Amino acid sequence: MAGRIIANLIVVGSGVLVRAFAQAYRQALQNASKNGVAREAVENMKKVGKTMSESEARQILGVSENASWEEILKKYDSLFENNAKNGSFYLQSKVFRAKECLESAVKKDGE
Incomplete structure (x- = not known):
């Protein structure tokens, strides 16, 4: 009960x-x-949610304003691989987003 x-x-x-x-x-x-x-x-x-600026992307990759797309890709590959092995996922994603930003800027300039 x-x-x-x-x-x-x-x-x-x-x-x-x-x-x-x-x-x-x-x-x-x-x-x-x-x-x-x-x-x-x-x-x-x-x-x-805003995207990164072109100047910030260039600082992350360590390239100048007059850098060629090949130079940008070379720096990207180097930084991306180094962060994949010894760095952090956060830095690796920042490098990737910087490349994306510069890629879109190069496409705009090429049009």
Whole structure:
């Protein structure tokens, strides 16, 4: 008998907690939208998703503005392989994104 009462209290109590949590979450979302926090978060996410600039890409690869595409590829291959063996995935991805950026810049100039 006591076990049944305890089990019922646990079930009812957990239901109350779940409903309270859901209501608090909805209220937090409403407050965030009223205060502009949601818009600010979206704006920050837009900034994160921006591509790298051509000058930043040239700095990462260590090439000058008048470097040929072959020179860029040579530096890219060297840095990419070195980071694959001894470096970090983050640096390797930065090198890859720098090459992509310069590749698109070269294609624009070639058109």
